[in-house]
Amino acid sequence: MYRSHVLVCGGTGCTSSGSDRIVRALENNIKSVGLEQEVKVIRTGCFGLCALGPIMIIYPEGAFYSRVNVDDVPEIVEEHLLKGRVVKRLLYQETVQEDTVKSLDQTDFYKKQMRVALKNCGVIDPENINEYIAYDGYAALGKVLTEMTPEEVIKTVKDSGLRGRGGGGFLTGQKWSFGAASKADQKYVACNADEGDPGAFMDRSILEGDPHVIIEAMAIAAYAIGANHGFVYIRAEYPIAVQRLQHAIDQAREVGLLGKNILGTGFDFDMELRLGAGAFVCGEETALMTSIDGKRGEPRPRPPFPTTAGIFGKPTVLNNVETYANIPQIILKGAEWFRSIGTEKSKGTKVFALGGKIHNTGLVEVPMGTTLREIVEEIGGGIPGGKKFKAAQTGGPSGGCIPDKYLDVPIDYDNLIEIGSMMGSGGLIVMDEDTCMVDIAKFYLEFTVDESCGKCTPCRVGTKRLYEMLDKISKGQGTMEDLDKMEDLCYYIKENSLCGLGQSAPNPVLSTLKYFRDEYIAHIQDKRCPAGVCKELLQYAIDPQKCRGCTLCAKVCPAGAITGTVKEPHVIDPGKCLKCGACMEKCRFGAIVRK
Amino acid sequence: MKSLAELQALRDQMKDQMGIRHDAKDNIRVVVGMATCGIAAGARPVLQRLTEEVAKRGLKNVTVAQTGCIGICQYEPVVEVFENGKEKVTYVKMTEDKIAQVVAEHLVNGNPIVEYTIGAAQAEAKD
Numbered sequence: 001m002y003r004s005h006v007l008v009c010g011g012t013g014c015t016s017s018g019s020d021r022i023v024r025a026l027e028n029n030i031k032s033v034g035l036e037q038e039v040k041v042i043r044t045g046c047f048g049l050c051a052l053g054p055i056m057i058i059y060p061e062g063a064f065y066s067r068v069n070v071d072d073v074p075e076i077v078e079e080h081l082l083k084g085r086v087v088k089r090l091l092y093q094e095t096v097q098e099d100t101v102k103s104l105d106q107t108d109f110y111k112k113q114m115r116v117a118l119k120n121c122g123v124i125d126p127e128n129i130n131e132y133i134a135y136d137g138y139a140a141l142g143k144v145l146t147e148m149t150p151e152e153v154i155k156t157v158k159d160s161g162l163r164g165r166g167g168g169g170f171l172t173g174q175k176w177s178f179g180a181a182s183k184a185d186q187k188y189v190a191c192n193a194d195e196g197d198p199g200a201f202m203d204r205s206i207l208e209g210d211p212h213v214i215i216e217a218m219a220i221a222a223y224a225i226g227a228n229h230g231f232v233y234i235r236a237e238y239p240i241a242v243q244r245l246q247h248a249i250d251q252a253r254e255v256g257l258l259g260k261n262i263l264g265t266g267f268d269f270d271m272e273l274r275l276g277a278g279a280f281v282c283g284e285e286t287a288l289m290t291s292i293d294g295k296r297g298e299p300r301p302r303p304p305f306p307t308t309a310g311i312f313g314k315p316t317v318l319n320n321v322e323t324y325a326n327i328p329q330i331i332l333k334g335a336e337w338f339r340s341i342g343t344e345k346s347k348g349t350k351v352f353a354l355g356g357k358i359h360n361t362g363l364v365e366v367p368m369g370t371t372l373r374e375i376v377e378e379i380g381g382g383i384p385g386g387k388k389f390k391a392a393q394t395g396g397p398s399g400g401c402i403p404d405k406y407l408d409v410p411i412d413y414d415n416l417i418e419i420g421s422m423m424g425s426g427g428l429i430v431m432d433e434d435t436c437m438v439d440i441a442k443f444y445l446e447f448t449v450d451e452s453c454g455k456c457t458p459c460r461v462g463t464k465r466l467y468e469m470l471d472k473i474s475k476g477q478g479t480m481e482d483l484d485k486m487e488d489l490c491y492y493i494k495e496n497s498l499c500g501l502g503q504s505a506p507n508p509v510l511s512t513l514k515y516f517r518d519e520y521i522a523h524i525q526d527k528r529c530p531a532g533v534c535k536e537l538l539q540y541a542i543d544p545q546k547c548r549g550c551t552l553c554a555k556v557c558p559a560g561a562i563t564g565t566v567k568e569p570h571v572i573d574p575g576k577c578l579k580c581g582a583c584m585e586k587c588r589f590g591a592i593v594r595k
Numbered sequence: 596m597k598s599l600a601e602l603q604a605l606r607d608q609m610k611d612q613m614g615i616r617h618d619a620k621d622n623i624r625v626v627v628g629m630a631t632c633g634i635a636a637g638a639r640p641v642l643q644r645l646t647e648e649v650a651k652r653g654l655k656n657v658t659v660a661q662t663g664c665i666g667i668c669q670y671e672p673v674v675e676v677f678e679n680g681k682e683k684v685t686y687v688k689m690t691e692d693k694i695a696q697v698v699a700e701h702l703v704n705g706n707p708i709v710e711y712t713i714g715a716a717q718a719e720a721k722d
Contacts, residue, residue, distance in 0.1 A: 001650035003642070003659045005616055038646070059616045060624075060658040084629045084661030123616060133602065134609030142599040256596045264598045 002040040004081060007057045009122065011046030011208050012201070012240055013362075014053035019043070021070050022054055029077040039081050042131075045209015047122035048363040049109055052092060057104070057122075064104050066092040109360050112379050114341070116349045117165075117202075117325035118365045121209030126244050129251040132212040138257055140328035141216050144223055145265040148331075153224040154180060157327065159335035161347035166192055166283075166320030167395065167424040168500070169346070169413040175317055178307035179225035182315035187227035189218050190311060190318040192288060193234035193241070196280040197396025198447065200427035202351035203321035205363055207234070207241035210325070211248035215258065217324035219269045220331065225317050230271035233288050237278055246273060280397075280451035284499045285318050287453065298455045299499035320425070322351055342368035346412030356393075356429040357383050369410040372402060376430055387432035391515070395424025397444045397451075398504030400511025401437065420511040422504065436533035437516040438523055442470040444508040452501065459502030462493040466509060473520060475536040476527040483520055487513060532594055535579045539595040544569035546591035553583035553592065611653060623657045623702060625649075628673040630664035636671035637690070644691040645674070648698040657702055670716060676701060685713045 008014075008023050026041050047055050052066035056076075063086045065076070072090055079085045088096060094107040104110055115121075124131040132138070144153055158173025179187065191214055195203040207214065218230045234242055249271060252258040260268045274292050281287045282297040289311045291297035310316025326348060330338045342348050346368040352375060355361050359381030366375060372392055376382070383389055391401040394411075400421035402409075409415050413423050431440065445467040454460045469486050472478045490506035490513075497503045513520065522528050529537040542553070542562075547569040554562040554570060561577040564570030572583070572592075584592045596602055627633070627642045642661060649657050665673050670687035674694065677683050684707045686697060693711055701707045709715055 001612065001646055003646045003661075005613075007616070038643070060660050082629070083631075083663055084627075085663045124613075130605065130609045131613060133606050134613050136606065138602055139606065142602055146599055263596065263602065 002038060003060075004039045005059045006039060006041045006081075007044050007059070007122070008041065009045075009047050009053060009055040010043035010126075010240075011050070011053075011121075011205055012238075013046065013050035014055055015240060017053050018070060019054040022056070022068055022073060025070050025073040026077065029074055030081065033077060033082050035077075035081055042125045043127070044124060045121040045126050046118075046205035046363060048113075048118065048205075048365075049092075049360060050362040051360050055122075061086060062103055063087075064092045064095050065090040108381065109362075109364075109379055112370070112374060113365050114349050114367050115365050116329055116341075117206060117322050117351055118209070118363065119329070120213065121205055121363075124210065126209055126211055127247055129212060129248065129255060129257075132210070136332060137212055137328075138216050140331035141219050141223075141257070142263055144220050144331055145263055145267050150180060150224045150226065153220060153331070156335050157224070157330060160330045160338040161335075161342075161345075162323065162326055162330060162338065163346060163413060164320055165322035165326075165350065165426070167398065167422065169423060172319060172323055175307060175319070176221060176224050178305070179227075179315055179317035182308055184315050186229075186312075186314045187225055188311045188314055188316040189221045189225065189227050189230045190289070190292070190316055191218055191230070191232040191234075191324060192283065192285065192318055192320045193232055193238075194276045194283040194288060195235065195238075195321070195425060196283045196451075197398075197425050197427045199355045199429050200353045200396060200425045202353055202363055202426055204238050204241050206321050206325050206351075207238070207245050211241075211245045212252065213325050213328060214245065214321060215248060215252050215271065217319075217327035218271060219258070219262070219267075220327055221317055221319065221324070222269045223267055225315075227317070228268045228270070230269065231274055231292055231311060232271065233274045233276055233282070233292060235278060236275040242273065242275065249273070279453070280447075281453040281499070281501050284501055286499065288318065289316060298453045299501070301498060322426070343410060343412045345414055350411070350423070350426055352426045352428040354380050354428050354430070357387065357432040357435070358430040359384055368412045371408050371410055373407040375411075375428065376407070380430065383430065383432050385432075387434065389430070390433050390435055391431045391437070393421075393429040393431065393440065393508070394427065395422040395504075395507070396427045397447050398422060398500065398507055399424045399427075400507045401431070401440065401515060402511075403515040420507070420514055422507065434531055434533070436474075436529050436531040437512040437519045438470065438474050438529070439531075439533045441509045441512045442467065442474055445470055445505070448501065448505040452505075456496075456498040456502065458493045458496040459498065459505065462489060462497075463502070463505050465489060466493070466506065470509070473523050474529075474534045476523060476534075478520075478524045480521075480524055482524070483513065483517075528595075538579045539574060540572050540577055540579060540581070540584065541593055541595065542570050542572055543591045543593055546589050548589055548591075550588070552586050552588070556582045556586045558582065611650070611655065624677040625657060625659050625702070626675045626677065627659070627661045628663070628665050628671060628675075629661040632664055632668035633671045633673065636668075636688075638672035640691050641672045641674065641689045641694050645694050645698065648695055649702070652698065652703060654698075654702060667713070670713060673713075676707070686711045687713045687716050 054068050056065040154176045162172045163169040276282050282291050284299050287297045287299040306316045351365045393401050449463045449467050452459045549567040559576045559578045561573045672689040674686045
């Protein structure tokens, strides 16, 4: 029995900022003061507040330490664990009150959140199956196998209204019923863990923080549709997730929760991992299955849908990681409970990966129907530096930019599509007034040009042409005619591409054209980038009134574009200037202006 | 694991061990003074015995915590019991045996052992 548990975040974010070394230092220090029988150190999954990592929580006090450094460890052990005095200076400032430590769920970041898919992340040790079991792990599988028929399982999932969290928003229960209806000698369940949207990392965090939930949910799905084998297609770029999931599979196999005759019910199920090689298109379901088949990861036309002919030509039910993470709780708490959360057509919660120009970057899980304003201003803590909110990008390269006038729209699948974006996997990137919308559209198009698999022409050639037009505009060489051409091309690509990648690739362009057309016009007509981002349109000049002739700018200029004599105003030669901005950073008199 | 019953048994056993990872509201908090004075007077064995007893009896609503110097060093080891809606009880000059009795009488049966409290100790000192 341990009197105190020290939870250290072992997610990718905190690991890269040194949580591994902190765990080792903790264990050494605890040993040296002889507390190893009293204090247990646990490495958990992601807490969500990645901006403040590495993160540590000490129970029973519930003290939440943020930005912990290895050098702080001896003090934590000496003061907190040995003498019982909370180290105030390391506490997450929001939890500090006059005389007590405020509980974490009372802070702005956590208060409005509702954790369903992330329930165990940051709470249990992901490498210990017993801790998962303590939090009702595998109880849903037990219930399904002993009390429910496959039809009842599908009905429960259907009634819950759960929709695919990978972005499409297809009803999960319906997909399962299609899979169950297909007749075949062999069926498969599969999990899409090929999370590729720039900025989205909720699937990774679930796999790292609660890997057993995926195993349990896939076993439930297999029971429901009559399959006995599962595949998880996971990116090789997620080494911690791969390792923990494999560890979890091995543990489950060892105790008999995977394999033959699970819990003595006669149900067989086993699963294996398949590593993706980093192609964005493999997140598309048909491309993913083609890749598992051992072929080049390219999409194919549908029908046949995967529930008819999927992996190795057999009926396959493929769901996203976050979708699966909801399943055990729907089984345990019932469809009614799940239906009570969210909006009319989008039930449950959604995890968003908050990033960009915002204070609390990290993972947040909120009920569907929460407004963008609540996420950005309350949970996210607003925009740093007192800058103004300009737009939020949701859905990654398939989504669009939402301008400030829609800050109060409740977020769900249908509302987002209506305002020209989409849920996507849940990346949410906040942009302030310093972001150029033409540049953002160009960034996403560059990504899709890179990631287009090249099988169909509209996507392969179309996205390239679209990128070229954006590039032209960002250099001030565009014409007003280009805007119409671009719009036409966007619709052409959307309508004629083979898979979701091409069909959604023009969304960033269309939504910025719709809401920020004035910025495009400024680039074309005034040859000016209002946000001061597009390099070709920038002009650096020295204000002769302010320049003291200190020569600092001339020394730092990598192109030798600045000339002048000491104590005389200097000048920039626009022909040589690279527009790197180094002179502006160095100037102590604010004499260099960017136009 | 051969059956559902086995799974449930394991869950119950594990739950007990992980109970402290909650910010429970209706808990009884037992706080042991663990400053230099407390430790020197023997607070560590008291704390260990307390943790053991609480675990052995499966008292899920009891949190064992520690604190610094309370300021009455002459009475160490000091153990305080906080219960919602009740006045705190301060036990002084605790020993391993005394704390075991406190767990049984106070935490389980709800009857504070008056003779071990600070009130009794001070009255004795005056006599």
